Amino acid sequence: MNIIEKILARASSKREVSPGEIVEASIDVAMIHDLTGPLAIKSFREIGAKKVWNNKRTVVILDHIVPASSVRSATLHKIVRNFVEEHNIKNFYDVGLGGVCHQIMPEKGHVRPGETIVGADSHTCTYGAFGAFATGIGSTEMAAVFVTGKLWFRVPEVIKVNVTGSFQKLVTAKDLTLNVVGKIGADGAIYKGIEFGGSTIRNMSIDGRMVLCNMAVEMGGKAGIIEPDEKTLDYVKGRTDKAFNPVKSDPDATYERVLDIDISELEPQVSVPHSVDNVKPVSEVEDVEVDQAFIGSCTNGRLEDLRSAAWVLKGKKIAKGVRLLVIPASQEIYLNALNEGLIKTFMKAGATIGNPNCGPCLGGHMGLLAEEEVCISSSNRNFVGRMGSTKSYVYLASPATVAASAVTGKITDPRRLMEEA
Amino acid sequence: MTIRGKAITFGDNVDTDVILPGPYLVHTDPKELAKHAMEGLDPTFTKRVGDGAIVVGGKNFGCGSSREQAPLALKYARVRCVIAESFARIFYRNSITIGLPVLACPGVSGKVETGDLLVVDLGAGRVEDSSKGLVFQATQLPDFIMEILDDGGLIEHLKRRIGSK
Ligand code: SF4
Numbered sequence: 243m244n245i246i247e248k249i250l251a252r253a254s255s256k257r258e259v260s261p262g263e264i265v266e267a268s269i270d271v272a273m274i275h276d277l278t279g280p281l282a283i284k285s286f287r288e289i290g291a292k293k294v295w296n297n298k299r300t301v302v303i304l305d306h307i308v309p310a311s312s313v314r315s316a317t318l319h320k321i322v323r324n325f326v327e328e329h330n331i332k333n334f335y336d337v338g339l340g341g342v343c344h345q346i347m348p349e350k351g352h353v354r355p356g357e358t359i360v361g362a363d364s365h366t367c368t369y370g371a372f373g374a375f376a377t378g379i380g381s382t383e384m385a386a387v388f389v390t391g392k393l394w395f396r397v398p399e400v401i402k403v404n405v406t407g408s409f410q411k412l413v414t415a416k417d418l419t420l421n422v423v424g425k426i427g428a429d430g431a432i433y434k435g436i437e438f439g440g441s442t443i444r445n446m447s448i449d450g451r452m453v454l455c456n457m458a459v460e461m462g463g464k465a466g467i468i469e470p471d472e473k474t475l476d477y478v479k480g481r482t483d484k485a486f487n488p489v490k491s492d493p494d495a496t497y498e499r500v501l502d503i504d505i506s507e508l509e510p511q512v513s514v515p516h517s518v519d520n521v522k523p524v525s526e527v528e529d530v531e532v533d534q535a536f537i538g539s540c541t542n543g544r545l546e547d548l549r550s551a552a553w554v555l556k557g558k559k560i561a562k563g564v565r566l567l568v569i570p571a572s573q574e575i576y577l578n579a580l581n582e583g584l585i586k587t588f589m590k591a592g593a594t595i596g597n598p599n600c601g602p603c604l605g606g607h608m609g610l611l612a613e614e615e616v617c618i619s620s621s622n623r624n625f626v627g628r629m630g631s632t633k634s635y636v637y638l639a640s641p642a643t644v645a646a647s648a649v650t651g652k653i654t655d656p657r658r659l660m661e662e663a
Numbered sequence: 664m665t666i667r668g669k670a671i672t673f674g675d676n677v678d679t680d681v682i683l684p685g686p687y688l689v690h691t692d693p694k695e696l697a698k699h700a701m702e703g704l705d706p707t708f709t710k711r712v713g714d715g716a717i718v719v720g721g722k723n724f725g726c727g728s729s730r731e732q733a734p735l736a737l738k739y740a741r742v743r744c745v746i747a748e749s750f751a752r753i754f755y756r757n758s759i760t761i762g763l764p765v766l767a768c769p770g771v772s773g774k775v776e777t778g779d780l781l782v783v784d785l786g787a788g789r790v791e792d793s794s795k796g797l798v799f800q801a802t803q804l805p806d807f808i809m810e811i812l813d814d815g816g817l818i819e820h821l822k823r824r825i826g827s828k
Contacts, residue, residue, distance in 0.1 A: 264805070277688045281731055284691065289821045307689070314689035364729040364753055380731035380757035382817050389821060394807075428676055429723035433752050462723060462751055517676060604685045604728070625680040625727060627703045632684075 244400050244495035245467055246435045249375040252489070253358040261399045261498075266392050270357035273301040275343050276308065277606075278362035278381045280321045285385035294329045295391035301333040301352050302326050303343040308599045311607035341572030341598030344368040344456065344540035349572055351482030355470040356489050360387060365540050365622070367463060370455035371448065372478060373470030373488055378459065398464045399498035400435040401426070405442040407506035412656045414550060415450030416542055416620065416640035418442070418503070419457045420511035424521030425501065432462030434498065437491065442505055443468055448477050449546035456541050457622050460518045510655055512618075513638035516626045524643060524655045534617040535566045535648035536629075537641045538596070539603040542620035543571030545578050551645040552584040554656050555591040561651030567609045569596040591649075605629045611636075618647045664785040664812070666744045666764060668717040670792075672777045673704065675721035679733040679754060682725065688732055696732050697739035709740050717781050720747035721772040725754025734758040744783055746790055746801070748772045759808055762816030766790065768801035785812070 243251065243258065251259045253267035274282050279302060286294075294300050302322060310316035319337075326334045333352065340346040344365050347353050355373035360366065362384040369376035379393065387393050403422060426436075436458045443451065451468050458466030468474075470488040478486070510524040537543070537551050548570060560566045568588045570576035576598055579585050585595060602609030603621040611617055611630030616637070619629065624636035637653060646656035681703025683696060690696050701708035718737065724747035725733065734757050737745065744764040748771065758765040766783065768790050775781065779794040788803035804812070814820040 278729065278731070280691055285818055288818050290825065312689065318689060318691075362729060364727065366729075378729040378753050380729055380753060380760055382731060382760045383756060386760075386817055386821055389825075428726060429749060429751075432723060432749055462726060464752055605680075606685050606688070623678075623680070623727060625678045625703075627684050628680050632681075632703050 244437060244491040244497065245373065245469055245489055246375055246400055246437070246465060247397060248489045249356055249358060250395060250397055252356070259397045261397050263397045264394055265397060266394050267358050269299070269360055269387050269391055269393060271299050271301060271352050271359045272384060272387050273303065273343060273347060273361035273363070273366065274384055275306055275363060276304045276315070276318050276322055277306045278384070280318045281381035282362055282384040282388070283321060283325045285382040286388050289385060289389055291389040294388045297329050297331050300329070300331050300388070301347065302331055303335045303340050303346050304337055305341060305343050306600045306604065307607045308337045308597070315607070339573065341570070341575070342540045342543060342600055345544065345571040345575070348372060349481065349574055354478055354482055354484065354486035355474060356487045360384070360393060364459045365456055367458045367466050368452050368456040368540060370458065370465050370467035371451040372474050373468060375465055375467065377465050396433065398433055398435040400437055401431055402497040402500045403436060403438050404500060404502045405438065405440040405505060407442060407504040409505060410508070412550070412642050412660065413508055413510055414640045414642060415446060415453040417508055417511045418505055419453050420513050420521045420638065421508060422503065423457055423460050423513070423519050424511070426461045428460065428517060428519040429462045431458065434463055435465045435467060436461065436463045438466065438468050444471065447546055448473060449544040452544070453541055460622055510640060510643045512643065512653060513624055515624050515635040515637065518622070518624060518638065524639070524653065527637065527653050528655060530637065530653045531616060531651060532564060532618045532647055532653065533615040534609065534611060535564060535644045536602050536609065536617060536619040536621065537644050538567065538569030538571065538601055539621035540571065541622040542641050543569055543575065545575050547620065547641040548575070548579045548584050551641040552587040554642050554645040554659060555649065556587050558591055558649050560592040560648040564648050564651050566591065566593040566648040567596060567602060568593045569601045570598050572598050602629050618644050618653060620644050664764070666717065666783040666785065668715050668743045668781060670719045670775050670777055670779045670781050671711055671716050672719045672775060673721065676723045676726055677704065677720050678727035679725055679730050680727055682733040683730060683736040688730060693735045693739040696736040700736040700740035712741050715741045715743050717783065718742050718745045719771060719775050720745065722748045724750050726751035729753045731757045731761060734761055734763045738763040746771055746783070759811055760817040762812060764812055766801040768799050771799050
């Protein structure tokens with residue numbers, strides 16, 4: 243069996259499972275946030291349940307619109323806080339205590355290899371970077387999990403993506419991720435799992451692995467996953483004291499197909515509006531003028547991302563007429579960025595720093611785009627209207643490419659900028 | 664379960680951000696959500712649905728965010744059923760959960776046109792375009808999903824299960 247089959251077999255107390263089979267799995271951890279939580283809570287009450295199945299396995303995070311930007315969003319937060327109190331949920335990350343949910347979950351030790359995790363958010367698949375089976379579900383299904391602690395899954399076919407070669411300077415995990423999305427397509431992995439492996443992945447940092455698994459859903463994927471190794475265990479053991487039981491794919495595991503990628507020649511990639519799989523090498527889109535540049539989100543708001551952006555921005559100023567927004571994905575990352583002097587570099591370059599939250603990524607409350615404006619963003623979606631006006635344009639790229647573009651005012655290969663310096 | 668209605672067609676990769684744009688996620692009343700259904704693609708959509716219609720999409724319908732508010736907005740805007748070449752999985756599950764019938768029906772997109780009268784036999788997975796005299800076979804829904812839809816969604820379904828224990 244492959245790693246996903248093994249985890250689902252264990253979660254449903256079976257010796258073996260195979261693709262297409264429908265299993266009822268026990269859930270190890272369940273997460274809601276401020277935009278999907280209130281609806282889950284409403285459904286939970288409508289079902290007539292009194293207690294969540296396990297308040298120690300429930301995690302609640304306020305991150306999408308924080309601090310509240312309107313009375314309506316304040317009301318959503320209040321609904322969530324009341325629920326947390328009512329059910330005595332200790333794993334609650336209020337404004338100022340956490341950050342973007344998909345960063346907080348692993349950072350605070352709620353993600354462990356071999357576990358089955360659901361979140362009422364599509365990018366829950368990020369936790370596959372730690373060898374967990376993790377997937378996004380809707381609010382009412384979450385209510386059902388709160389009641390029963392179980393959920394049905396169709397065991398997915400799995401695509402194996404095998405990556406070899408080393409990155410050129412300033413080419414990052416995000417560029418590989420966009421490249422894979424372009425190759426597989428926005429619907430190429432619907433209902434499927436994607437397992438990333440190969441020497442490049444083994445050499446990659448935890449931050450980089452999270453980018454790959456995060457965007458599995460951009461290919462329609464049910465889950466992205468990477469076999470746990472020493473790096474995974476080091477990270478996880480430092481953050482949880484609960485026992486866990488990692489699994490790996492068998493040597494003879496079966497896959498629907500295998501995609502081999504050599505990244506030695508890969509150049510920075512950009513996903514062009516309005517579809518995530520519309521991916522081009524940066525050289526084909528240079529000279530597109532930008533109004534806003536955003537570094538942050540559950541895809542690329544981690545320390546490694548801020549470091550690479552700061553490296554590009556050091557001693558430079560952003561172009562006149564461009565707004566650069568930098569939002570560390572968590573309080574911990576923010577503090578580390580402060581201590582390393584990265585925040586200072588950003589501010590000197592002319593960037594605006596936001597509190598850890600989703601920010602402009604979902605066009606919810608800060609840094610929205612006006613008609614005809616163009617944004618280059620380190621986030622994960624460039625749908626029509628995603629970051630503001632339905633007549634605005636979003637290009638997706640790595641933090642280094644976003645930073646370089648903020649400096650020139652046009653989409654720019656960060657390597658070119660560094661050569662000139 | 665038989666569903667009738669006129670078709671309103673869309674293309675591939677209709678995402679949940681256009682079905683229900685992010686700024687409206689602060690609303691908790693489904694009737695309020697319904698006013699903004701499909702606003703990202705067609706601000707006149709709710710008028711076109713009138714007192715009921717069937718949405719026909721292409722590949723990967725409902726991709727993107729996990730927001731259950733997207734199928735809720737469609738349901739309360741009086742969309743009776745969504746038929747598409749294929750669905751993004753969270754949207755698909757959410758639709759069943761809230762009692763909005765969805766059918767994956769390869770071959771339907773490009774053939775059915777806006778305004779065609781459709782007759783859908785959900786149990787049999789049969790879609791008939793009676794304006795054009797065409798019949799399509801959709802992927803049949805497993806029994807336990809039909810049970811959830813018959814009960815009107817997961818909440819009612821669970822209430823029954825808890826009640827019968
Ligand atoms: S950062 Fe963006 S994609 Fe990630 S959870 Fe927040 S809104 Fe969703």
